[in-house]
Amino acid sequence: MSLPIIAEGVGVLFANPDPDLARAFSRTKNRGQRNKVMSLKQASAEFVHDGDYLATGGFGSNRTPLAACHEIVRQKKKNMAFAGHTTTHDFQVLCAGKTFNRVDCAYIVGLEARGLSPNARRYMESGAVEVTEWTNYALAARLKAGAMGVSFVPVRSMMGTDTFKYSAARLIECPFTGKKVVLLPALYPDVCVIHVHEADMYGNCRFKGISVADIELAGASKRVIITCERLIANEEIRHDPSATQIPFYLVDAVCEVPFGGYPGNMPYEYFSDEEHLKEWITVEKDPALFTAFLEKNIYSCEDHFQYIEKNGGLHKLQALRAKEFLLKTGA
Amino acid sequence: MAATYQDYNEMEMMITAAARELEDNTIVGVGTGAPCAAAMLAQKTSAPNLVIMFEAGGIDPILPEMPITVGDSRTYFRATKAGSMADIMEAGARGMIDYTFLGGAQIDMYGNLNSTMVGSDHQHPKVRFPGSGGANDFASFCWRMMVITPQDKRRFVEKLDFLTTPGWLKGGDSREKSGLAPGAGPYRIITNMALMDFEPQSKRMRVISVNPGYTFRDVQDNCGFELLKAAEIRETKAPSELELKVLREEVDPYGFIIGR
Numbered sequence: 001m002s003l004p005i006i007a008e009g010v011g012v013l014f015a016n017p018d019p020d021l022a023r024a025f026s027r028t029k030n031r032g033q034r035n036k037v038m039s040l041k042q043a044s045a046e047f048v049h050d051g052d053y054l055a056t057g058g059f060g061s062n063r064t065p066l067a068a069c070h071e072i073v074r075q076k077k078k079n080m081a082f083a084g085h086t087t088t089h090d091f092q093v094l095c096a097g098k099t100f101n102r103v104d105c106a107y108i109v110g111l112e113a114r115g116l117s118p119n120a121r122r123y124m125e126s127g128a129v130e131v132t133e134w135t136n137y138a139l140a141a142r143l144k145a146g147a148m149g150v151s152f153v154p155v156r157s158m159m160g161t162d163t164f165k166y167s168a169a170r171l172i173e174c175p176f177t178g179k180k181v182v183l184l185p186a187l188y189p190d191v192c193v194i195h196v197h198e199a200d201m202y203g204n205c206r207f208k209g210i211s212v213a214d215i216e217l218a219g220a221s222k223r224v225i226i227t228c229e230r231l232i233a234n235e236e237i238r239h240d241p242s243a244t245q246i247p248f249y250l251v252d253a254v255c256e257v258p259f260g261g262y263p264g265n266m267p268y269e270y271f272s273d274e275e276h277l278k279e280w281i282t283v284e285k286d287p288a289l290f291t292a293f294l295e296k297n298i299y300s301c302e303d304h305f306q307y308i309e310k311n312g313g314l315h316k317l318q319a320l321r322a323k324e325f326l327l328k329t330g331a
Numbered sequence: 332m333a334a335t336y337q338d339y340n341e342m343e344m345m346i347t348a349a350a351r352e353l354e355d356n357t358i359v360g361v362g363t364g365a366p367c368a369a370a371m372l373a374q375k376t377s378a379p380n381l382v383i384m385f386e387a388g389g390i391d392p393i394l395p396e397m398p399i400t401v402g403d404s405r406t407y408f409r410a411t412k413a414g415s416m417a418d419i420m421e422a423g424a425r426g427m428i429d430y431t432f433l434g435g436a437q438i439d440m441y442g443n444l445n446s447t448m449v450g451s452d453h454q455h456p457k458v459r460f461p462g463s464g465g466a467n468d469f470a471s472f473c474w475r476m477m478v479i480t481p482q483d484k485r486r487f488v489e490k491l492d493f494l495t496t497p498g499w500l501k502g503g504d505s506r507e508k509s510g511l512a513p514g515a516g517p518y519r520i521i522t523n524m525a526l527m528d529f530e531p532q533s534k535r536m537r538v539i540s541v542n543p544g545y546t547f548r549d550v551q552d553n554c555g556f557e558l559l560k561a562a563e564i565r566e567t568k569a570p571s572e573l574e575l576k577v578l579r580e581e582v583d584p585y586g587f588i589i590g591r
Contacts, residue, residue, distance in 0.1 A: 002402060004376070006539075012514070048455070053432060056407045058402075059387045059400070059401075059402030059566040060400060060404050061402075061403075062400060062402040062404070063399060084462070085415070086387065086402070086464070088400070105462045106462060106463060106464060106465075107462055107463070107464035107465075108461055108462055109459050109460065109461050109462075110460070110461035111364045112362075112363055112399070112401065113364055113400065114397055114399070116460070116461075121458070121459050124456070125455070125456055125457070125458070125459050127454060127455045128536060130454065132453065133447065133462060134463070134465065135464070135467040135468050136386060136416060136420075136464050136468060137416060137417070137420035137465060137468035138467075138468070139415050140415075140420070144417060145444075152366040155424070156424055156472070156510070156511065156512055157420075157424075157467050157468040157470075157472065157510050157511075158467055158471070158507070159470035159471070159497070159509040159510040160497050160500045160506065160509030160510070161443075161492070161494045161495065161496065161497050161500075162447070162493045162494040162498070163462075163463050163467050163495050163497065165448070166453050171510065176585060178508025179510060180509070180527065181510065182510070182572065191466045208389030208413075209407060209412075209413050209512060210387050210389060210402060210406070210407055210413045210415065211388060211414070211415040211564075212387050212388060212415060212416050213416050214414075215415070216417070238390040247355070252394060264398075264501040265403045265404055267404040267407075268404065271403075271404070272400075272403065275480075276400065285386065301495060313389065324404060326395055
């Protein structure tokens with residue numbers, strides 16, 4: 001006997017919530033403790049495929065894998081599905097590359113207090129992208145269900161709204177209390193990228209500050225690419241195992257990318273480059289200028305260091321470091 | 332300089348009015364901008380033990396300055412915990428969060444909000460906005476939801492293009508019937524012209540006080556639906572000298588929000 005469905009959203013499900021498919025994938029994955037250190041270029045080429053379901057860690061412009069977003073755009077990945085979970089500048093970068101054509105939307109297009117991205121708006125208003133609506137917690141909970149290895153999770157938000165109507169959630173009566181409850185399908189992304197402070201060569205990770213939904217994201221994703229500010233020795237991990245937030249067996253690639261969260265904020269390392277983020281929004285108003293801007297900042301760059309060098313280099317980073325620590329500098 | 336604290340602008344009026352709604356020893360989930368300023372002002376005046384939470388995971392920071400995003404490192408500066416989004420939302424679902432402030436491009440008479448799109452075709456919106464973010468969750472979970480917004484006919488509409496975030500839904504008992512947790516819902520709407528609550532039976536928006544310089548007529552003229560009137564409409568108390576001093580000197584010294 002199955003529980004009657006009281007209501008269901010009309011949105012499309014972009015990833016299969018069947019836990020056995022995810023388990024079967026895990027079985028084939030090399031989960032050994034082996035050296036996974038490689039360049040971001042190599043990791044993106046190997047683990048990010050056209051058509052994949054992609055998710056990014058962090059919170060929009062905070063501890064976000066922006067170097068990886070640039071690399072994915074540079075490698076011209078296409079037709080992807082994307083988890084628009086608290087996404088801001090990462091979404092903006094991937095829109096610039098027209099990387100995805102399906103989005104699970106919780107927060108997209110905007111950059112919080114900085115305003116809306118004109119180019120992301122154009123892309124989303126063009127009809128080229130299929131959208132299913134969710135909420136920030138709903139996507140975090142869907143990832144949690146994925147990390148749990150189940151097919152759904154019950155929550156008590158979204159009821160009575162168009163957000164529910166355009167989602168792929170279902171409303172049922174709870175078999176224990178008789179109260180209505182929303183069921184969210186588990187989300188198992190094909191690939192995710194998470195930017196952390198420290199990782200060892202096996203992929204054991206530590207990060208500081210808020211975790212947002214990254215622990216759930218690492219647990220739910222089939223393939224996990226880690227970019228880190230610093231590689232550390234495995235001995236250091238073993239010296240304080242309580243500090244490990246993402247364990248090695250989830251991780252497929254470890255890429256050391258110092259300042260890989262630039263121009264976003266990396267807690268306790270550097271603050272966001274607000275001037276440059278403003279430039280992104282301004283330049284997007286003019287499609288011709290924007291094309292030149294992308295050529296300069298993404299397509300013609302060999303890697304993230306070149307991008308940073310073109311936008312102030314070490315001097316800029318030093319100033320952003322001072323800003324992160326609320327230091328008043330001479331300038 | 333004390334004389335300058337006699338004058339105030341409408342943003343200062345709204346932030347002050349919002350701050351006064353926050354009782355001491357409670358918890359508020361905020362975003363950036365005016366709500367954050369209101370919570371900081373309350374902490375520095377009437378509610379020193381008010382705890383601020385940010386949806387991305389920041390719990391109880393001692394804010395050194397106005398955060399730029401709800402997940403930047405300021406949102407957990409000297410905090411008691413740098414947690415996760417689930418920590419915050421699940422605290423809300425457990426009934427731990429008293430207040431939240433939300434906003435949107437459109438609001439209707441039941442306090443429902445639209446922050447998703449303008450237009451009638453979801454796959455082809457005329458204007459695409461960010462979507463729910465954490466707003467739908469906060470509105471579902473927090474006991475008292477408030478909105479700080481300019482009073483404007485294009486914003487206060489008869490019918491939303493998209494119902495992103497639940498207010499009292501269709502009024503009456505429709506919110507509870509939908510399955511949302513009972514007892515939680517819209518509480519105050521704070522505009523540059525007035526303070527509104529919701530009439531307990533119909534759950535329709537009702538003017539309870541008008542800000543100095545405005546009348547009920549002004550509020551109604553700038554609203555796209557019929558407003559209810561409280562039995563007695565008071566005049567909102569103007570910001571005090573102390574409130575303005577704290578707001579300008581400690582909460583928003585660079586004038587990012589209050590525009591000074």
